[in-house]
Amino acid sequence: MLKPVDILMVGVGGQGTILASRILAVAAQEAGYDIKVSEIHGMAQRGGSVVTQVRLGEKVYAPLIPAGGADVLLAFEKLEGLRLLASLKPGGTIIINEQEIPPVPVLTGAAEYPQNILEYIRSKAPGMMSVDAHSIAKECGNAKAANVVLLGVIARSLPIGREIWEKALSRRVPSKLLEVNKAAFAAGYDYKQ
Template identity: 70%
Template structure:
C-alpha cells in the first residue's frame, strides 16, 4: 500500500516551482500513486508568490492540502517558508532555500522584509533543513537549477528510489540542460544527507 504524502511547494515567480511539481508528479505516477496537483500564481511573472500543492496516495480526491497537514514544505524562498509554515503537520519537515527575494511591496518601500526568518522558523519546534540551493546550483553550472537542487533534497526524504527521480528529470528537462540538472539534483540529495554539494 502506498503511503499518502502531501507536499507543499512555495516560492516566487521565476524560481521553477512549477517545473519541480511536474517532476514530482512524474515520479509519483511512475511508482503508481494517484496524484492531484493544485497551483496558485500570485502575479508569478512579476515575482509574486507561487504555491503548488501536490498530493500523492492510493486514491486522492482533493488537490488541496489543509492547514497543518503537509508532510513536507519545500520552500524556495525564506519569506514564503514563514508564510506557509502553519501548513506543516506535526512531525513533518520544511526544507528551506536560504534565499531572500524581496516582493514588490518591499522594493517600493511600502513594507519591510522580516529579519531572522530561519531562526523564527526553527523556534517553532519544527523539523527544519536549510539548504543553500542557489549556491549549489551556481557551483553546478547554472543558477536556474536551484529548483532541482531542492528536488534532490526532497528526494532524499521520500521513499522513492533515486533512479525514478533521474528518469523523471530526463523526461521533463531539455537534453541540453540535463547534465547540469543531474549535477544539481545530486548536490541537493547529498546536501540533505551530509551538508555538502557540488
C-alpha cells in the same frame, strides 16, 4: 505501499516551483503512486507567490491539502516559507532555501524584509533543514537549477528510486539543460546539513 504524503511547495515566480512539482508528479506516477497537483500562481512572472500542492499515495481523492495538514513544506524562498508555515502539520518537515527575494513592497520601500526568519521557523519546526540551494546550483553550472537541488533534498525522504527521479528529469527538463539539472539533483540528494 505508501501512506499519503502531502507536500506544499512555495516560492516566487521565476524560481521553478511549478517545474519542480511537475518533475515530482512524473516521478511519483512512474513509481506507481496516485498523485494530484494543484497550482496557485497569480503574478508569478513578476515575482509573485507561487504555491503548489502535491498529494501522493496509493489513492488520492482530492488535490487540496487540508489547512495545517502538509507533511512537508518545501520553500524555495525564506519569506514564502514563513508566510505558509501555518500550513505545516505538527511534526511536519520543512526544507527551506536560504535565498531572499524581496517582494514588491520591500523593493518600493513600503516594507522591510523580515529579519531572523530561519531562527523563527526553527523555533516552530525544530527539524527544519535550511539549504543554500542557489549557491549549490551555481557550483553545478546554473544558479537557476536551485529548484532541482531542493527537489533532490526532498527526494531522499520519498520512496521513489533515484533512477526514477532521473527518468523524470529527462522527461521534464529541456535536453540542453539536462546535465546541469542532473548534477543539481545529485547535489541535493547527497546534501548533508
